[in-house]
Amino acid sequence: MVLRDARESAGLTQLEVAEQMEWSLSKVIRIENGDVTIAPNDLRPLLSFLGVKDRTIVADMLATAKIARTRQTQRHVWYQTPEFREHLTDGTRRLIEYEAEASSIHSYSVFHIPGPLQIPSYSEALMNMWRDEMSEEQRRVRLDGRQRRHDGVLGRIGSLRMTALLDESVFMRAVGGPQIFADQLQEILRLEERKLVSIRMFPFSADAALSYNAGFDILFIGADNDLSNAVMYRESGVSDEIVEDHAITERHYRRYQKLWEAARSEVETVQFVNKRIRDLTGQKI
Structure with a gap:
């Protein structure tokens, strides 16, 4: 797309454009992907910032933008449908946008398996815990969304790398019962074998403090570990949010790294998970 090419030619990141234009990073991503149209009044200053000065190109892009807005040809991705x-x-919708663009995702959880790694039966059992707090329609839609996120992650094997730092309690809490949870752990191992995710367990015996958040995801857009292109998603009680503040995101990522180093290694974690599966299913060595 012309805007993406112009930004890259100017040596700018999507986050730098978002800050200059006073937009969210997700808006820049959606515009570049063609998921939303851009108003001519927004396009003019954007082109100026990107250094696009050729009058013919500018006029053509403005005309295209006007036609798109007039005809309302905005293309809705699934999570933007009514x-x-x-x-x-x-x-959550903004998180899904970032998951589709991220080069790496680092998830931390003390309660459950991260959403994109969940199998349907585990997601349903987890959602059932909150059945009294949501309608059946809301539950159905959220389960559908969870499965679409899982499928989207699988479709990005080779272009996406995930790490998952999970408290030992996640592995001990058999959500859905022994068989469903064993199947979920098998899926985690399968994704680990396919080099999509690296998993470490933070054991009860670890001589390090837990994070002050129950769970969060750090997503890098572009170069991996370039914190200028990182955002954070976190849940707190019944609310969730995307955080684009550099200082907050960096503080959480540094904390994640410390916990990652204090956790069991990937090899040790896989061994623990295999033993947990045997315990759940009654298998013998």
Whole structure:
């Protein structure tokens, strides 16, 4: 797309454009991907910032933008359709946008397996814990969204790398019962074998303090570990949000790294998970 090429030619990141234009990073991503149209009044200053000065190119892009707005040809991705907009929070929809663009995702959880790694039966059992706090329609839509996120992650094997730092309690909490949880752990091992995710367990015996958050994800857009292109998603009680503040995101990522180093290694974690599966299913060595 012309805007993406112009930004890259100018040596700018999507986050730098977002800050200059006073937009969210997700808006820049959606515009570059063609998921949303851009108003001519927004396009003019954007082109100026990107250094696009050729009058013919500018006029053509403005005309295209006007036609797109007039005809309302905005293309909706699944999570922006009315059904999902009604039942998914704004934070969750923005998280899904970032998951589709991220080069790496680092997830930390003390309660459950991260959403993109969940199998349907585990997701359903987890959602059932909150059945009294949501309608059946909301539950159905959220389960559908969870499965789409899982499929989207699988479709990006080779271009996406994940790490998952999970408290030992996650592995001990058999959500859905022994067989469903064993199947979920098998899926984790399968994804680990396919080099999509690296998993470490933070044991009860670790001589290090837990993070002050129950769970969060750090997503890098572009170069891996370039914190200028990182955002954070976090859940707190019944709310969730995307955080684009550099200082907050960096503080959480540094904390994640310390916990990662204090956790069991990937090899030790896989061994623990295999033993946990045997315990759940009654298998013998």
